Amino acid sequence: MNLSDAALLVAAGLAAGTVNAVAGGGSLITFPALIATGLPPVPANVTNSVSVFPGYVASVAGSRMDLPRGRQLWSLLPTTIAGTIVGCLLLLATPARAFEMVVPFLVLGATAVLAFQDPLRRLVGHPADLSPRRRTVAVQSMVALGSVYGGYFGAALGVMLVAGLALVLDTTLARVSAVKNLLSAAVGLTTLVVFALFGPVDWASAVVVAPATVAGGYLGARLVRRLPAMVLKTVIVVFGTAIGLYLLWRALR
Template identity: 40%
Template sequence: MSAWEIVAVLLAGMAAGGINAVVGSGTLVTFPTLLAFGLPPVMATVTNTIGLAPGTISGAWGYRRELAGQRGRLMRLGIASAIGACTGVVLLLGLPDDAFHTIVPILVGVGVTLVAVQPFISKWLAKRKSEPDPKGNWLTFLFVYLAGSYGGYFAAAQGIIVTAVLTISLHETLQRANAAKNVLVSVVNCVAAILFCFVADVSWAHAGLIAVGSVIGGQLGASVGRRLPSWLLRTFIVCVGVVAIWQLLRTR
């Protein structure tokens, strides 16, 4: 591995870790980087997931203040994320590439739309509920599972989808939902990474560089993201989501 490749992969990991902590879609930085240096698509996906797993933990730790009071909820939803991650791994290793990539831009688009209109949907739901459900219901569990399945298969923009589900169904502030998103995405990435270690080919040199960069980027991203006002964070999520859709459509 050349010095240029080492620096490029490390910086890509830092950028991805920061983006993931704030919104998600960091994979859209690291995945193309790995492809550019000659890794096959499936190996690049696997290597990327393993490399970014420590960064998602770093980002979740950076949001620990916003996680106060969410332990019980996240333990329940974390089960959904873990089961979903296992499903995603099976899909990645068992289905042709085109089968899932066809609907990826659609899923990201739905997530972006839900984040954008979440304040209006929350107000509409509040008028029809005497008390918001702080724990989430079976529908939340289902959607978190589906998002985990998507994340286990192809991690790009899963954070946007999870954030959309949480902000609408849990009636939390965007920052607290974003903190919860970091935990659930960490569960997905870590479960998928562990499984990939045993059943898939990994470029450990690239994974290690991404891991180091993503841990640093996760801390930097969390320190910035948790200070953003809700409207600015929502705008950033939507903008990153639109770019993600464009990149996904362009590379199909």
């Protein structure tokens, strides 16, 4: 790795950490940067998943005051870990082409869910009107789907988690974002363990990217707390749409 490659990875890590904390999708910055340094796609994807984990931890630290209290939050972690392992195994065991064609529509669909959150809530029911059991099943299902996606690809994981959780949680978007950060960190830790044991990680690149994601993740999480809910929602919707269209273009070219 030469000096220009290292500088590119540091800049990409800083930007990705910030974007992941605010809206999600920072992996679409670090993944192309890793490709640009000469890594093949699969090692780049695996290395990217390992590299962004410290940034997720920093995001949790920056948004910890907005995390809800109680056992319900921690009950989501086993589902997150199990779903992530399934996603990691899919990545290591199956061809990526078919999933690459599905991913853009998943991202665009998740973004649409967030954009039309209020009409959808009127259609499926507001979280406050659901029975505790139905609400628990809905939250666990959203987390499971997001975790499988995060283990397989990871890019736009934050967008998908925010969109799903905002639909089934009766709380502010800042608190939803804080929960997203915690679950993203759990996904990141699980992928780190699985790929460190079984994946083709380029550790030199990971060591360069990871510290930069820490600084960006903490700063981004602090920024979320200062943004009005409508501004934050607009940022996530716009960024999610851009990510989905970019992934669709890349899959079809």
